[in-house]
Amino acid sequence: MTQHQDRWGLPLGIGAYLFWGGMPLFFPLLEPAGAVEIVAHRIVWSLLFCLIVLTALRQLAEFWAALRTPRVLGTFTVAAALIVVNWGVYVYAVLSGRVLDAALGYFINPIVTVLLGVLVLRERLRPVQWLAIGFGVASVVVLSTGLGGLPWISLCLAFSFGLYGLVKNRVGRTVAALPGLAVETVVATPFALAYLVWLGDSGTFTGHGPGHSLLLVSTGVVTALPLLLFGAAARRLPLSVVGMLQYLAPVLQFLVGVLVFHEHMPPARWAGFFLVWVALVLLTVDGIRRSRRAPRPGLS
Template sequence: MSGSSTTAGSSRRGLVAGVGAYAIWGLLPLYFPLLAPAAAIEIIGHRVVWSLGFCLALLVVTRTWPQYVAALRSRRTLGVLATAAALIAVNWTVYVYAVLADRVVEAALGYFINPLVTVLLAVVVLRERLRTLQWVALGFGAAAVVVIGASNNGVPWISLTLAFTFGTYGLIKNRIGRSIGAITGLAVETTVLFPAALAYLVWLQVRGAAAFGAHGLGHTALLVAAGVITATPLLLFSSAARRIPLSMIGLLQYLTPTMQFLLGVVYFHEHMPTARWVGFALVWVALVVSSVDGLRRATQGMLLERRGQLGGAPDANLITEAGVRHDING
């Protein structure tokens, strides 16, 4: 088999894995209502406990247990991942609450504006300098939040909490680099959360207020399945990230909030007043602008690389346009 055929096959597998990961995340609003009458915090408790069990099993199967132990022994790594764990716990809790409270559309908005929040964090935290189109995209995103906030008579706190917690979580994971694998990272994060999660679940059982085991074998199995449902898309995403370009990952990430939005409007029949449609339209414009800018920059980067390989002197304008700094947007 030729090298090009091997590369094409790997890319196809990466694309399938990426679509699978984002599709599973997009379908989660259909899963969490099945766990009722369990409340959001109880669901998160089970998600943490069973995710840890599943991850530990995977560490044994994949023989990556030493990396997990090394991460726990490293003060710096453990501290960083503990912070990430706190952020993802808040993110999971707010998201499950939004789904159970019939506010799926607000959750979808949070993940639509997440790429814009990532750009904003690059400016505030990493002191990145934005290009003109990135500022335009942020402007449209800010206008969308104002419009939707005005229509709700308040700040869209669910959307903003989801966007900022996940954006900051992504920033932390980006800073720690590729030294920590996806399963190892999730295993450490759930290990940090495990004592509090288990204590809460035991407390519910002692009080007789737990949903676990009280609503039939099927319901119990669905709660236990939270571990597999949490870890599987993460594994698929990790596989995709190794096989397809970052620009493709950037486009695939919109699949999840799009599916959530459609489920909220079409399946759950959530109310969509005119102002909310306007707000979402502004967000979509912002994402189009941001995507065009990212693809333009990626194309210019490839042109620079190709010119370098051919031994030609790259155009100075292309160097300025493509940028020589590596930022959070790749």
């Protein structure tokens, strides 16, 4: 790894997660558009932005190859359905004043990923990982009893993104992030366009001035740009550093929810977040210790 790569890896990774962490500040600017309309625009303009960037980077061949491979296309179709659900629930959470529920979902996500490894991939977990899952389950129980209902937004975000990651892992070595996102948006675009046509005059694209229209168009850049930054960072940084950076986005979302939107934090919610944070500390420490014990490539 060159010094140039070392120098740029961390800023690129931080930039990606700053984008993702700051998204709760962006989506309210798109009102009065609703969550479904915003997601539909996000799909359409993301596809256009991806195609422009793929053309500029001369990566269209990989995109077309994925579209022409039935197995890969089928996998990306499932991924598209999961990420559209994730986007829809996330935008709804932000617009309905539930940013903290969204942040909790992405804090829970690493725990869900470990759990899916057991349920789907039949992985054997270490005792520390089981303990972390226990703290995660305890968090959901505390929040459900203390706040009078299951934290469905958090769980939906955590499981939809966890399953999305699991599906993408099946093709991650053969299709890069940007061509993959382009394929996913191609699959979803007909449905998005059909919804926008159905909205017609009741939609907000043309009725609230050019500034609002430009903001809706910019959802394509807001969606794809952090992915580009993350892809560049992931090639330059050790996996352990990338794993640590993933907590930056929900931390920022949590701070936005508390400090900017002043969402209520009763004792039960503090307790739920605390239990999740304990679980994440356990997973992080265990991951770091395992990576240090792993033999280095090329050494006997």
